[in-house]
Amino acid sequence: MNDYSGLAKINSPYFQNSCFYNFHRLYPLYWCNNKEVGDESLCHACTCKEIGTTYYFCVECKLSYHKECLESPPLIKSSYHPKHHLQLMHNNLRRNISCFYCDASGGKKYVSLYYYSFTCKFGLDPVCARRNSFLNYPKRHEHDLNFFPRKADLTCDVCGVVDSELLIYLCLQCDFVVHKNCIYLPFVIRISRHDRRLSFTYSLPRILSCGVCRQNVDGNYGNYSCTKDCSYAVHSRCATREDVWDGKELEEKPEEDYENLNSFEVIGDGIIHHFSHSHHMKFERKTTDIMYDDEKRCQACLLPFYGGGVYECMKSNCDFVLHEACANLPRTKQHIAHPNPFILQVSDTKNIFSCRYCQRCLYGFRYVCSKGDESISIDVRCAAISEPFVQQCHPHPLFLSNELGKYRPCSICKKEKVQTLNCIECSFFLCFYCATLPYKVRYEHDEHFLTLSYKENESLNWCEICEEIMDSTIWLYTCHECGTVFHIQCLLGKCPPYVKPAQNLLLDDEKINIIPNNRLTRPICNGCGRRCQDKLILEFYEDDRKMLYCLLF
Numbered sequence: 345m346n347d348y349s350g351l352a353k354i355n356s357p358y359f360q361n362s363c364f365y366n367f368h369r370l371y372p373l374y375w376c377n378n379k380e381v382g383d384e385s386l387c388h389a390c391t392c393k394e395i396g397t398t399y400y401f402c403v404e405c406k407l408s409y410h411k412e413c414l415e416s417p418p419l420i421k422s423s424y425h426p427k428h429h430l431q432l433m434h435n436n437l438r439r440n441i442s443c444f445y446c447d448a449s450g451g452k453k454y455v456s457l458y459y460y461s462f463t464c465k466f467g468l469d470p471v472c473a474r475r476n477s478f479l480n481y482p483k484r485h486e487h488d489l490n491f492f493p494r495k496a497d498l499t500c501d502v503c504g505v506v507d508s509e510l511l512i513y514l515c516l517q518c519d520f521v522v523h524k525n526c527i528y529l530p531f532v533i534r535i536s537r538h539d540r541r542l543s544f545t546y547s548l549p550r551i552l553s554c555g556v557c558r559q560n561v562d563g564n565y566g567n568y569s570c571t572k573d574c575s576y577a578v579h580s581r582c583a584t585r586e587d588v589w590d591g592k593e594l595e596e597k598p599e600e601d602y603e604n605l606n607s608f609e610v611i612g613d614g615i616i617h618h619f620s621h622s623h624h625m626k627f628e629r630k631t632t633d634i635m636y637d638d639e640k641r642c643q644a645c646l647l648p649f650y651g652g653g654v655y656e657c658m659k660s661n662c663d664f665v666l667h668e669a670c671a672n673l674p675r676t677k678q679h680i681a682h683p684n685p686f687i688l689q690v691s692d693t694k695n696i697f698s699c700r701y702c703q704r705c706l707y708g709f710r711y712v713c714s715k716g717d718e719s720i721s722i723d724v725r726c727a728a729i730s731e732p733f734v735q736q737c738h739p740h741p742l743f744l745s746n747e748l749g750k751y752r753p754c755s756i757c758k759k760e761k762v763q764t765l766n767c768i769e770c771s772f773f774l775c776f777y778c779a780t781l782p783y784k785v786r787y788e789h790d791e792h793f794l795t796l797s798y799k800e801n802e803s804l805n806w807c808e809i810c811e812e813i814m815d816s817t818i819w820l821y822t823c824h825e826c827g828t829v830f831h832i833q834c835l836l837g838k839c840p841p842y843v844k845p846a847q848n849l850l851l852d853d854e855k856i857n858i859i860p861n862n863r864l865t866r867p868i869c870n871g872c873g874r875r876c877q878d879k880l881i882l883e884f885y886e887d888d889r890k891m892l893y894c895l896l897f
Contacts, residue, residue: 386408387399387408387409387410387413387471388407388408388409389409389410389413389414389456389457389470390410390413390455390456390457390458390469390470390471391455391456391457399411400414410470410471412470412471412473412474413457413469413470413471416432416457416459416470416473417432418431418432419431419432420432420459420473420474422459422468422473422474423475423476423477423491423493424444424445424468424472424473424475424477424491424493425444425461425464425466425468425493426493427461427463427464428461428463428464428466429461430459430460430461430466430468430473431459431460431461431462432457432458432459432470433457433458433459433460434456434457435455435456435457435458442455442467443455443458443467443468443469443472444466444467444468444472445468445469445472445475445511446469446472455467455469457469457470458470459473477490477491478490478491478513479491479513479527481527481528483531484502484522484527484528484529485515485520485522487515487516487517487518487520488515488516489513489514489515489520489522489527490513490514490515490516491511491512491513492512492513492514495508495509496508496512498512498521499521499565500512500521500522500523500526500565501520501521501522501546501565501566502522502523502526502527502529502565502566502580503523503526503529503565503566503579503580503581504562504564504565504566504567504579504580505523505581507523510523510524510525511523511524511525512524513527526566526580529544529566529580529584530544530584530592530593530594530595531543531544531593531595532544532571532593532594532595532597533568533583533584533589533592533593533594534589534590534592534594535555535556535568535578535583535588535589535683536587536588536589536678536679536680536681536682536683537555537556537578537588537680537731537744538555538570538576538578539678540570540571540572540574540576541570541571541594541599542568542569542570542571542576542578542583543568543569543571544566544567544568544580545566545567545568545569546564546565546566547563547564548561548563548567548569548577549563550563550575551563552569552575552576552577553577554577554578554579554582555576555577555578555582555731556578556579556582556583556585556588556746557579557582557746558743558746558768559579561577561578561579565580566580567579567580567583568580568583582746585748586683587681587682587683587748588683589683590683590684590715591683606675607619607620607671607672607673607674607675607688608625608671608672611624614626614627615627615658616655616671618655618666618671619675619690620643620644620690620709621643621657621664623657623658623659623662623664624657624658625655625656625657625658625664625666625671626655626656626658627653627654627655627668628653628654628655628656629652629653640663640665641665642654642665642666642667642670642708643664643665643666643670643708643709644666644667644670644671644673644708644709644724645667645670645708645709645723645724645725646706646707646708647667647782648786649665649667652667652668653667653668654666654667654668655667655668655671670709670724673688673709673724673727674688675687675688676688677711677727679711679722679726679727679729680729680730680731680744681701681744681763682713682720684713684715685713686711686712686713686720686722686727687711687712687713687714688709688710688711689709689710689711689712690709691707691708691709691710695707697710697721698721699721699722699723699726699776700720700721700722700726701722701726701763701776702723702725702726702775702776702777702779702780703777704723704777706723708723708724709723709724710722710723710724711723711724711727723780725780726776726780729765729776729779729780731743731744733765733774733779735765735774735779736783736795736796737783737796737797737798737819738767738772738774740767740768740769740770740772741767742765742766742767742772742774742779743765743766743768744763744764744765744766745762745763745764745765745766745773749762750762752764752766752773753773754773754774754775754777754778755772755773755774755778755819756774756775756778756781756819756832757775757777757778759775761773761775761776763775763776765779778819781796781832781836782796783795783796784796785821785835785836787808787821787823787830787835790823790826790828792823792824792825792826793823794821794822794823794830794835795821795822795824796819796820796821796832797819797820797821797822798819798820806829807820807829807830807831807834808828808829808830809830809831809834809835810831810834812831814829814831818831819832820832821835855884855885856882856883856884857882857883857884858880858881858882858883859880859881859883860880861876861880861881867881867892868892869881869892870891870892876892
């Protein structure tokens, strides 16, 4: 049992005047400097800030309160609003009242106890109302920074942006302006768009384009540039976005190498032991004139072999095979669309996972990031996308979209996606699904390669599979030797070709089978009620009744 006998009692005017908290009149509130005594981390008076190392708490209900909230006078004059007095209010009606100081930093929008000016519609929580009007942070600026109470279109020297909605601090001794949000920006960081660390600087030797938004970086204002003297720079705001930066300050911390583990051990000449397989594998060079075997696929990316180097298991009855590129996949990888690194995992062949970026459901190798609030999985094809991304059908390089929450139509599938690869020279957008479509494929009735391309020849009017008229505005697969064309979905199916027939799989803990749709009479899909035209179908049992569904992957 805790001993509170050495703690002083306090008689709070807040609780004496608040009918909402009348029950606290029965119990004493104590002054304490031990954070572990209280069970709650938030102040239950203002409900908007974490409790510090000194606070009040109630012995009976174990609720904590800021010292400033309990000792708040009914009327004050704050340096953040010098024009009028502020009146202490209790938000019994739960109106959308925000703290001017916290809200400018992206803080909580709703407060229960606050100081308010009805003339200016201006509010502060009791803690912020008693803050000093100046800040001292020598790492950012050698002099004291004083709060500027008026809205003004002044350019921040740290981020280079004019934003009158943000709180502004000025140096009275020199011409230095900084947003409150920018004062404590980190000095050394690592971002998802670059392989090396970036350090904060106020100058650049030459004009460079931002590695995130692709606009020019003004060297007269703060920015982040590569610590290895390469020509890479990023705007301060772009570098510290939540989807770009992991939130870690790396100043005075040792370097970390993301790709510090090899995926295989070299046993001999062309012989390796890959971490994903128990047997030794031997390198073989396949020629492109050998017809591919659709049943024999790479265990990592699930794509067939169209020639080139492969690693094959040396055990006679084992069909484990890897593309040369897949065998060399790094164990740890930084992806351009996520601030934290991903770890390569060998997925259980009985479990299907969903890729975060292309939304395909598949199995094979995957990269997993478990940092943060959720676990994210991406397949090896999406993980391989980097900037600049080269799409063989488009003449310009593509870069990841930099506008959060903005949907764009993919130029291939026409679906609107929030994350796309964009051309900065023309209006070409590519979603991750279409960016990972194979550029070259084979068709069972054609001895040549088919390539992904934009329909330019108006004479190519018929799809060889469905025999429907080809739209002149769509992308397709073309055999340039035979002059034939194919719809992407007709050729690849709804599961381009990253899924193969398999038995006894698990999807959300349900047992399923993926079976070939090659019977003389195509089955009726239990989902759409039509006869399924796809190459593969999903089979499972529901209440002892067999269900068949199209593969909507």
